[in-house]
Amino acid sequence: MQKSIEKTGRLLLAMTLTLGVAFGAQAAGSDKSKEGDFVRxxxxxxxxxxxxxxxxxxxxxxxxxxxxxxxxxxxRGGLTGQQTRDIIKFMQESN
Amino acid sequence: MRFKKTLLACVVGLAISQTASARSDLEQLKAEVEALKQEVASAAEWKSPRTLVHMAGYASVGYTDTQNEPGTFKMGNFSPIFHYQFSDLVMLESELEFEVDEVGNTDVSLEYLTIDWFMNDHAALVAGRFLSPLGNFRQNMHPSWINKMASAPVGFGHDQAAPNGDVGLQVRGGFALGGANANYAVFLGNGPTLEANGFGGFEKLESPGLNGNGDGTFVGGGRFGMLFPDKKLELGLSAATGDIDIRTSTSGPVYEGLKRDYSVLGADLTWRPGNFDVRAEYIRQSVGSRAASSVPGSADWTAWYGQVAYRFYPSKWEAVARYSNYDTPGEENDRVQLAGGVNYLFESNFIGKLDYESNDNPNDGYEADNRFLVQLAYGF
Structure with a gap:
């Protein structure tokens, strides 16, 4: 039981760290542009x-x-939000 | 003179009548134009609604001729996927799978149902029943219009060596890392289920996505991938850990009460130089030993495959070859398969496949039948 709790705790810690990295990457993204870009x-x-x-x-x-x-x-593919907006822009202007 | 007056009166009367009729037509036309304007304006309101609904999916049909069995037509599967998206904040995704068995009964299953919350540009929280993020084939390559062969590599089918799904939480996303693009998925879920065969061995290890946690343990892990766009190369590593218990009843969540270690290890590769498409993947699920259990020993389910496809541009033909290997704790289900085939791409999402599989069970006393497969796959 103790071992199981420890494992679950480690997993939760890993998820928390992942969230931290994800939010950190967001905060560090100073060049982020919200609009989609056709060329990109x-x-x-x-x-x-x-x-x-x-x-x-x-x-x-x-x-x-x-x-x-x-x-x-x-x-599905682990794209960033910016890549997603860029691809949407490209597809919508090419159809 | 009287005749001329009468004629003039008739002409004037006719003219007045026609003018009135023309006015009436004009009014009607104006009313119709106005109604049309309102309809167009109304339609424009829905060009960019905040809620979007879309149905995608895939289906396949075919013919299979297996050694020592009569040839048979096959309805492979019909898998509609529903997308409900609200703004850029949240998306509900769900895939159903319809299959027909040999006696004509239709089976329906929920492949996945998740609510995806896009927390920021680099992370989405995915909650619900999801395809296992461990490895690449089960989560991304299995749809029939994507898989370049008519069957999955041995060991990568439903509930074989590659975990199929889970119920829990995932965080998925991507970010730039140097000149490469990193993608990741970490999850915590109810985990798989393990069954004994009653003869001191294991019957099966399944991960259908249990909507309950009868053994009281969670399993967590994930996959980290690196895409090197200039080299058209993606490498992925997967791992998971947790505890698992033997389920003693097939009809309910009754367990032995003796937990043991459970782990998954995997690696995958995608490389697309020129007209080639090269894929390889290794996956292993392991359960540890546990004294006092009805099955005290440890066990591994291991599978790997390598596949090379070549597209004969500008034609629509494609050739593909694949080697796959599946090793289980028992001997009956072990497989070694060499497969080859040709594909005709009517469109990028409508593909005809003709494959031949050479199947072998490497253990003494067992055999596996070879087979031809023909398949039409359509992704929509």
Whole structure:
């Protein structure tokens, strides 16, 4: 029981540290721009989408569909929020 | 003279009548234009709503001809994925899986259901039932339109060596690290379930995503990946640890009450030089020994695979070869598989596959059947 509590404690500590790193990375991101950027989006799209699957044609989906799809891929692929906004911008302006 | 007056009266009357009719048409036209304007304005209001709803998913159908068995048509699976997103704050994601068994019954399962809270640009809290973040194939490569072969590598199917899912909490995200992009996922969940076979060995180790914590222990871990964009290379390391207990009843959460160590270790590689697509992954789940248990010994479930695909641009043809190996505590389910196939990409998300698998059980006294597989996969 004691061992189990220790293990769970270590895991919770690891998650807390991860959150700390994540928030720290956010705070350190002085060059962050909230708006999506077409050129950066094209690059992020080329670098990330083919990590797992064949590249999808921007014309496959409407603007609103690209927003949900790329947000889903943010979670799946470990993209940053900025990369997500950039890719959404690129897909929405290329469809 | 009288005739001329009558004719003039008729012409004037007709003209007045037509003018009135034209006015009426004009009024109607104006009303229709106004209604149309309102409809367009109303539609524009919904071009950027704060809540978005979208359905995606994938499905596959095929034909399998297994050695020593009759060939059979197959409905692989239908897996709709639902996305509900509110602004950039939160997204609900859920995937269902519909499958039809050999006697025609339809099975439905909830692959995952999570509420994803985007805390900041580098971290999302993912809560609910999720695909295991350990390794790469189970969480990212298994959908039929993504997997370049018609089957999963041996050991990477449902409830084999690669953990399938869990219920709990995850934090996932990414950040720049030097010239590379790092991505991570850490989780804490209810963990897998372990069953004995009644003969002093283990029957199975499953991680379907238990909606309960009957053995009173959590399992935690994660994956850390580094993507080097200029080299088109991604490397990932996965690990998890916790305790596990043998479930003694298949119908309920009844356990032995004797906890033992549980751990997972994995590594994965993705490399895409030129027209090649190279993937490899290793995963091992281990349970420790425990004296006084009905199964006192320790055990490992280990699997690995390597796959190379080559796209013949500008054509739509692709060739793929894969070697995979699955080692279990028993002997019956061990597999060594060499598989090869060709794919035709009608579109990037609509793929025809023709594969041949050479399957072998390396243990004396066991055999595994070879098979041909044909599959049409569509991701939508």
């Amino acid at each position: 989006g094209a690059r992020a799209w080329a670098e990330n989408c083919t990590r797992c699957h064949n590249v999808r044609d921007p014309k496959e989906l409407r603007d609103d569909q690209w927003k949900t799809t790329v947000t889903h891929m943010r979670v």
